Amino acid sequence: MMTPNKRLILEERSKYCPRCGKGPLIEDSMRGELLCSNCGYIIKENEISTRPEWRAFTKEEREEKSRVGMPSSLAIHDRGLATKLGANRRDASGRRLKPSERRRIKRMDMWDRRSQMQVPLHRNLLQALTELDRIADKLNIGDDLVEKAAYIYRKALKKDLVKGRSISSMITASIYATCRESSTPRTLKDVAKASGIKRKDLARSYRLILRELDLKMPVVDSVKYISKISSKSGISEKTARRAISILQKAKDSHISTGKNPQGLTAAALYIACTLEGETATQKAIAAAAGVTEVTIRNRCKSLQRLVS
């Protein structure tokens, strides 16, 4: 009972990162985040702790939450709390609320007000999150990533990063950042296309977010792109595996750092094709990977030295 709330949180969690499986997890008390010291992954549930007091309630809250209908979602512009405590004291399905639930909602409401979300900001968020849904749908990314993107956007908004820039470009950048963070293979190009933002602008906004929010991204693993590219250009499983081993070698010899991962992957696939006697044109692979043939050739030059 004497345990401070902070420690309570930490003890409830696994000591290992859910993504990379390593750790240890450390707490960034400045931002109230729990993150992996190995890969920088921010453990999602702790996002809520930008409003630290909530953490005190976790245990009971969690049980209560499940009884009170819609979960509070970061991807809803007001976290789903728009409906203030109504006069009739009933929830959405008409049930009477228990006094304890009423108190809780009132408290959440209070924090909502205190969170200095002024009306223009609300409007901004609403617009951004509408856009977020639309783009996320096109990109086929899951709800958890949508939540994460919404979280990043909120942070950007709080830091006034959106001021002077378009909402679309910033929410798009948030989405891209989310993909990178979770190692979901979506390229700048993919995301730009889905949103209608120019690649250049997206890249700029993304870098801004990265810098200002101090986000650390895992190094993108070119192997992740193998299946995407090989299936698009109809390359066999066997050849794809060969390409993976080539990429592995490339990684070990450090020629892959600083190179466009799609280009590298495309080149590895091309070389694998020639080694396996499979016919595939540079053109086809380049198209599938979203890079030019020239890039493939350039990567091939350094990769071929490894293979031979």
Add this chain to the structure above:
DNA sequence: TAAGATAAGAGGGACAT
């Protein structure tokens, strides 16, 4: 027709001024 070569230009990071 596929692949290689070459050249020009865009955009950004690093570093110095």
Add this chain to the structure above:
DNA sequence: ATGTCAGTCTTATCTTA
């Protein structure tokens, strides 16, 4: 703050097998 530099990637065009 601004400019330069090295390096990457893209587009375009020409040549080669």
